[in-house]
Amino acid sequence: MKPLKQSFYDKDALELSEALLGKLLVKDTPEGRASGIIVETEAYMGAEDRAAHSYGNRRTRRTEIMFGKAGSVYTYQMHTHTLVNVVAAEVDTPQAVLIRAVEPVEGLHLMEERRPGRKQIEWTNGPGKLTKALGIAMNDYGSHYTVPPLQIFDGWAQKDFEIVTGPRIGIDNTGEARDYPWRFWIKGNSYISR
Numbered sequence: 112m113k114p115l116k117q118s119f120y121d122k123d124a125l126e127l128s129e130a131l132l133g134k135l136l137v138k139d140t141p142e143g144r145a146s147g148i149i150v151e152t153e154a155y156m157g158a159e160d161r162a163a164h165s166y167g168n169r170r171t172r173r174t175e176i177m178f179g180k181a182g183s184v185y186t187y188q189m190h191t192h193t194l195v196n197v198v199a200a201e202v203d204t205p206q207a208v209l210i211r212a213v214e215p216v217e218g219l220h221l222m223e224e225r226r227p228g229r230k231q232i233e234w235t236n237g238p239g240k241l242t243k244a245l246g247i248a249m250n251d252y253g254s255h256y257t258v259p260p261l262q263i264f265d266g267w268a269q270k271d272f273e274i275v276t277g278p279r280i281g282i283d284n285t286g287e288a289r290d291y292p293w294r295f296w297i298k299g300n301s302y303i304s305r
Contacts, residue, residue, distance in 0.1 A: 192239025
């Protein structure tokens with residue numbers, strides 16, 4: 112099994128958000144491998160998108176990777192959670208795709224240990240939950256999805272599911288940007304965040 116090539120990532124965040132659905136997100140850690148099929152994403156369109164960290168071309172230590180190569184790993188802290196993104200578009204166009212939910216595939220025992228006391232349905236049905244379950248951490252920042260330990264592979268065929276779109280979640284203070292239909296998910300999947 113080979114990870115997706117660089118050319119897969121060379122698209123804007125809206126196109127990449129849809130393309131990532133059904134792909135397999137894999138994290139290797141010293142304890143073993145955990146993986147899940149990506150079932151929900153959100154696009155952040157960079158300088159013009161009031162909900163993006165890089166709105167107005169804001170360039171900070173945190174957002175620097177968004178200005179880098181498509182397919183780079185952008186992790187950041189939100190409250191006590193690590194969230195994981197895929198950098199999109201060309202260099203210096205700071206777009207990214209937030210991975211919001213995955214359906215567990217491999218390493219279920221690891222996910223159960225990392226999400227103790229939770230039902231399986233609650234292990235990965237949100238952006239902070241899936242990083243905990245898969246073992247994705249802040250130190251994955253700046254790596255690239257074409258190389259270990261965090262990679263993306265082919266998964267389900269896109270003809271096998273329907274994609275639904277709607278407004279992004281948790282960005283209420285971003286004016287009209289909160290209403291853009293830039294969240295994408297696999298219709299009927301049980302692991303969608305809400």
